[in-house]
Amino acid sequence: xxxxxxxxxxxxxxxxxxxxxxxxxxxxxxxxxxxxxxxxxxxxxxxxxxxxxxxxxxxxxxxxxxxxxxxxxxxxxxxxxxxxxxxxxxxxxxxxxxxxxxxxxxxxxxxxxxxxxxxxxxxxxxxxxxxxxxxxxxxxxxxxxxxxxxxxxxxxxxxxxxxxxxxxxxxxxxxxxxxxxxxxxxxxxxxxxxxxxxxxxxxxxxxxxxxxxxxxxxxxxxxxxxxxxxxxxxxxxxxxxxxxxxxxxxxxxxxxxxxxxxxxxxxxxxxxxxxxxxxxxxxxxxxxxxxxxxxxxxxxxxxxxxxxxxxxxxxxxxxxxxxxxxxxxxxx
Amino acid sequence: xxxxxxxxxxxxxxxxxxxxxxxxxxxxxxxxxxxxxxxxxxxxxxxxxxxxxxxxxxxxxxxxxxxxxxxxxxxxxxxxxxxxxxxxxxxxxxxxxxxxxxxxxxxxxxxxxxxxxxxxxxxxxxxxxxxxxxxxxxxxxxxxxxxxxxxxxxxxxxxxxxxxxxxxxxxxxxxxxxxxxxxxxxxxxxxxxxxxxxxxxxxxxxxxxxxxxxxxxxxxxxxxxxxxxxxxxxxxxxxxxxxxxxxxxxxxxxxxxxxxxxxxxxxxxxxxxxxxxxxxxxxxxxxxxxxxxxxxxxxxxxxxxxxxxxxxxxxxxxxxxxxxxxxxxxxxxxxxxxxxxx
Ligand SMILES: Cc1ncc(C[n+]2csc(CCOP(=O)(O)OP(=O)(O)O)c2C)c(N)n1
Numbered sequence: 001x002x003x004x005x006x007x008x009x010x011x012x013x014x015x016x017x018x019x020x021x022x023x024x025x026x027x028x029x030x031x032x033x034x035x036x037x038x039x040x041x042x043x044x045x046x047x048x049x050x051x052x053x054x055x056x057x058x059x060x061x062x063x064x065x066x067x068x069x070x071x072x073x074x075x076x077x078x079x080x081x082x083x084x085x086x087x088x089x090x091x092x093x094x095x096x097x098x099x100x101x102x103x104x105x106x107x108x109x110x111x112x113x114x115x116x117x118x119x120x121x122x123x124x125x126x127x128x129x130x131x132x133x134x135x136x137x138x139x140x141x142x143x144x145x146x147x148x149x150x151x152x153x154x155x156x157x158x159x160x161x162x163x164x165x166x167x168x169x170x171x172x173x174x175x176x177x178x179x180x181x182x183x184x185x186x187x188x189x190x191x192x193x194x195x196x197x198x199x200x201x202x203x204x205x206x207x208x209x210x211x212x213x214x215x216x217x218x219x220x221x222x223x224x225x226x227x228x229x230x231x232x233x234x235x236x237x238x239x240x241x242x243x244x245x246x247x248x249x250x251x252x253x254x255x256x257x258x259x260x261x262x263x264x265x266x267x268x269x270x271x272x273x274x275x276x277x278x279x280x281x282x283x284x285x286x287x288x289x290x291x292x293x294x295x296x297x298x299x300x301x302x303x304x305x306x307x308x309x310x311x312x313x314x315x316x317x318x319x320x321x322x323x324x325x326x327x328x329x330x331x332x
Numbered sequence: 333x334x335x336x337x338x339x340x341x342x343x344x345x346x347x348x349x350x351x352x353x354x355x356x357x358x359x360x361x362x363x364x365x366x367x368x369x370x371x372x373x374x375x376x377x378x379x380x381x382x383x384x385x386x387x388x389x390x391x392x393x394x395x396x397x398x399x400x401x402x403x404x405x406x407x408x409x410x411x412x413x414x415x416x417x418x419x420x421x422x423x424x425x426x427x428x429x430x431x432x433x434x435x436x437x438x439x440x441x442x443x444x445x446x447x448x449x450x451x452x453x454x455x456x457x458x459x460x461x462x463x464x465x466x467x468x469x470x471x472x473x474x475x476x477x478x479x480x481x482x483x484x485x486x487x488x489x490x491x492x493x494x495x496x497x498x499x500x501x502x503x504x505x506x507x508x509x510x511x512x513x514x515x516x517x518x519x520x521x522x523x524x525x526x527x528x529x530x531x532x533x534x535x536x537x538x539x540x541x542x543x544x545x546x547x548x549x550x551x552x553x554x555x556x557x558x559x560x561x562x563x564x565x566x567x568x569x570x571x572x573x574x575x576x577x578x579x580x581x582x583x584x585x586x587x588x589x590x591x592x593x594x595x596x597x598x599x600x601x602x603x604x605x606x607x608x609x610x611x612x613x614x615x616x617x618x619x620x621x622x623x624x625x626x627x628x629x630x631x632x633x634x635x636x637x638x639x640x641x642x643x644x645x646x647x648x649x650x651x652x653x654x655x656x657x658x659x660x661x662x663x664x665x666x667x668x669x670x671x672x673x674x
Binding site: 093 | 522525644
């Protein structure tokens, strides 16, 4: 778990650096090596690693717009994921998807940038597992802002009524862009929503990866045993702006000042030391994570840009006969 | 020689977002029943600055941040409008209407008709459109055609600050639902630099621009280029380059899709004989086909040559070379104009 946490953290720090290249001092979204928006997840790591430890490649994960830590914990190919984020030809989606839309079918990982819309497909993956009598499970990740969305609540109900092997994981970082949780819901503990669907719900406070691990063990175990869905809400902390370039003028200073104290990574290190790991060992785990990240970034930056003509490919798996999209396009 | 029609004279230049906000603020001051509701519209001021500064003047009661529950808050806009209030509801990106489409196209757009005119829905649904910043397929669509295709909503697409203000005044005062689609690249947001064109002189006082009046943004005699939104500026750039080659293009800015001013387009085509329609929305079943069909129906003889420039029928890709390939630019427009002149 610690290795994945530090890999994710180092990865986010390096992406931030790369993203800001050419965007300083004046932020222009079109400048620099990484296209588009970038949502970083530093401070969310426990929710990713604690759950994904229990998953195999066959198990499905759907992630939201802030996906890198979850992708790393699920075992998504780091090099090809990085190439995708840089918009390169050898990226996971050949440069068509980008950072909010990472798809790695090898490990059954998918994303959507539309809020809560990963929940229904996770229910569908669980339905397929049940119909085929496999013991695969599906996990759907969402933010606490997303759980006021119809698609999420409908998914809880369908998963419950069909007794499907799905685990819903809420990453509660208290903010949905500029909206604190207290202003969008009167239910402070999101896991309580499970009770309306008669499924187990647990909340993990203090961003504790071990407690997440234990709760996920119960929830995933229950799903695999055919006992239906559950809901886990994990308190996490958003260490950065909603997206890169968000100045966070809406966020109180006192909260920003506490972020370092609440950082799950040093706290995990303390725990490892208490369990008998020496500093040298911790250091070596960190070094290995750094090396892996640097290798992925170096590799990705060396990859070719996609050929513009590739824009017309992949609309269909089985393209219809007749004039191709390219011939009806704007650039003919 | 062609001459651009100047916007109403004033020295005071505003970005498009400032102009929109000015109109909203005026309407809110004049009418207690006008309020704004949407995600991140209050403390953040709108992700694309569409409500920037309104919170200070009006407070959270009238500039309402709401949960990420579009079905609910857009539907609530419909309900409040049916009670006679005048909500301005923001859907952050037009791409997100998939999650709340029923409230838009079955409730907001059809209740007037289904009630036999008994109910009216004086609501503005404001939403951001457009790509050109590499945000990929779920955050870059323009979808003019989708909203204009479904009956019961007026559809407004400003291209300059001057038009944005006048069209916003008209939208808020209109007794019907108006979908007000602003292009992110035109807003003048710090992190997404706009081209020069949209920042125009804007009169201080309030004024309305009637729906259904296209604006000839550049007069010309050889080819009619019909477009809207961001692509008005690309068409004007193309027209400048073409002028150096001796080709004189007229640029017609539709400004509203519903109602559609086909008269102005027709007059222009009757003068030039050649028509190029430019749209950032998908090519098939959309604005380009509609304009050409309407002109052909009205006066087939006026048409010597036609060409359309639009987003090909592919989801909008993320990587820069891919997005650049599919997004129509000034060069694509120039080529199309040359081709109808051959
Ligand atoms: C249907 C839909 N509505 C709005 C948005 C815009 N949006 C993107 S992220 C976000 C906030 C999400 O907050 P939360 O679910 O708490 O996740 P976090 O960003 O805090 O990780 C919003 C409003 C969207 N992408 N999709």
